[in-house]
Amino acid sequence: MKGNVLKIVLGVVLVMVVAGAAAAGVYFFLNRKPGGAEQKTVKPGLFSAGDFTTNLMPDDSKTKFIRVKVEIEISDEKKLPDVAQKQAVIRDQILAVLRSKAAEDVLGESGMGTLARDIAFALGQVLPGIEILNVYFTDFVVQ
Numbered sequence: 732m733k734g735n736v737l738k739i740v741l742g743v744v745l746v747m748v749v750a751g752a753a754a755a756g757v758y759f760f761l762n763r764k765p766g767g768a769e770q771k772t773v774k775p776g777l778f779s780a781g782d783f784t785t786n787l788m789p790d791d792s793k794t795k796f797i798r799v800k801v802e803i804e805i806s807d808e809k810k811l812p813d814v815a816q817k818q819a820v821i822r823d824q825i826l827a828v829l830r831s832k833a834a835e836d837v838l839g840e841s842g843m844g845t846l847a848r849d850i851a852f853a854l855g856q857v858l859p860g861i862e863i864l865n866v867y868f869t870d871f872v873v874q
Contacts, residue, residue, distance in 0.1 A: 779803075803863060806861075825854075
């Protein structure tokens with residue numbers, strides 16, 4: 732009788748060990764990272780392109796001016812020094828985009844959105860390898 736009890740106890744322990752191993756395997760399989768390796772998190776960075784005051788394309792023979800402060804969000808804050816080195820090129824591109832617009836093009840929320848997209852596209856041309864996430868206006872006046 733002792734032999735039967737011992738076999739039953741060993742059988743129960745063995746089943747518990749196998750069930751625990753299976754549960755651990757399922758847990759680790761479901762919680763693994765894609766690619767099997769730890770993914771590094773990349774933090775976005777914000778670059779201030781500065782203040783801009785320039786004339787807009789004339790419409791109805793009236794010259795209008797725009798004053799904006801532009802902030803550029805890039806995908807990797809570690810690339811901010813690379814962006815800072817190209818500040819003159821960045822400012823030139825932003826001024827070129829601003830001067831190409833008429834007042835009616837930049838007014839309103841849709842105008843600001845289009846302007847931000849146009850600036851992001853122009854900057855993407857001169858900043859290869861740097862992803863522009865957003866262009867923000869922290870000051871925006873048209874006169």
